[in-house]
Amino acid sequence: MLKISELAGRIGLSTHTIRFYEKHGLIEASERSESGYRLYSAADVNRAAFVKTARNIGFSLEDIAQLLSIRLDRSSHSCQEVTDITRNKLHEVSRKMAELKAMQKVLSRLLDNCDGGLEKATHCSILEVLDNGGLAATGGVN
Amino acid sequence: MLKISELAGRIGLSTHTIRFYEKHGLIEASERSESGYRLYSAADVNRAAFVKTARNIGFSLEDIAQLLSIRLDRSSHSCQEVTDITRNKLHEVSRKMAELKAMQKVLSRLLDNCDGGLEKATHCSILEVLDNGGLAATGGVN
DNA sequence: GTTGACCTTAGAGTTACCTCTAAGCTTATA
DNA sequence: TATAAGCTTAGAGGTAACTCTAAGGTCAAC
Structure with a gap:
């Protein structure tokens, strides 16, 4: 029987x-001293x-x-109950990936269009895009 | 001058x-009635x-x-200050994407190896993988 | 003049997952 | 035997970004 810190060390x-x-x-601990x-x-x-x-792997506490x-x-x-949980998780992950991909695309394009130099931010293209409601207004494909 | 609900409607x-x-x-509201x-x-x-x-776009409130x-x-x-914020965000997004990709890979492989049928979960391969510490133990490439 | 929609505030609640603290008991080491 | 490390509990704190509630004042319409 292990104490809590031993279990902690064992499993990380x-x-x-x-x-x-x-x-x-x-x-749970099946016994107490x-x-x-x-x-x-x-x-x-x-x-x-x-x-x-x-x-x-990324399962939530509730999934677990x-x-x-x-x-x-x-x-x-x-077995299906297990695959359902797994499949739901996979869908969730895919959905989040899609969100992140969209963000990645926008951020990359913002950086591409901007010098990023030490000059003053008076005409910073990134700020302009944010002021104009997004990339569409600056010729972005969407 | 707009009231708060008008602003809300205007910008969503x-x-x-x-x-x-x-x-x-x-x-901020520059005036009050x-x-x-x-x-x-x-x-x-x-x-x-x-x-x-x-x-x-995905900037945090602190970024904003x-x-x-x-x-x-x-x-x-x-201008560099702006690109720095943007670049940091892009890195953060890329890091999260990598995490999600890893999860996606594992979850897909778990599903591939499992029937997912209505039979009892007595020999469910997904549960076995979780019991054995991960995919490595079942022949996963890693 | 009375509904009903809208406004105000401070502050609590939500979700997910920890992370830490305080106050006090137990165990191992020197 | 003293001291340090480790254990116990309940409960608070932290993060991010909301979301809602209560209790009450305001405004427009009928």
Whole structure:
């Protein structure tokens, strides 16, 4: 049985974060010492590592809570439930990527059209674009 | 002079958001009516539109505060200051994109390796990957 | 003159995920 | 035995950008 800081070192989370995850039902210590210290079994460690891995991949705490409840009783759940969570996450990621791509495009174009020199910003093309409501007004394709 | 809801309608922000931006120094009403209502001049409207445009592009409120202070006194600032802000934002966006790409890759591979059928999740390959610390353990390239 | 829409303020609540603090007990080391 | 490291709890603080509420004043229309 590991104490909280040992678990923390083992899986690479702070003790703070482990208690935080516990409060949200993601990690639990199956025992307590006489003095009240959390004690983690091998199964607890595996569960914590599962959480860490899922978090690294990018699943939200809520996603992970769902995945854990499936993991806890695999035979009561279908494989589809797992792929649904994964697919939703993938869609979310793709949506965010599209947003970022749009931002990237605009920012690049702003930089392309601007000298960026040490001269005064009196005629800075970036400020002008922002003043004129966006790139469309300065000949951007959109 | 426009009242707050007129400004809101004009630029596409809620009155709540306008007051919030005001509290953070981004938007201001150059006058008040006798009864204390905010009154926005044409210059105020332009400034608010600038904020909205910059926000749409993805600049943070802090970025926008800097851009506004440059805009307010262009001749005391260099064009480079503006491009620096823009370039930093672009780097931030690129960094986030890279993170999301990594997530996308992992999620796609998880889905590829999994049936996702209605059968029980007893041998769900996604859960197995999460249990085993990530894709590396299942033959992923990394 | 009374609805009802709109305005004011300060301040709390939201989302997601931590991160830290205080006050006090326990355990290990020297 | 003393001291330092580590554990406990409840709860506050932080970030970013809103979003909403309460309690009350104002304004235009019927």
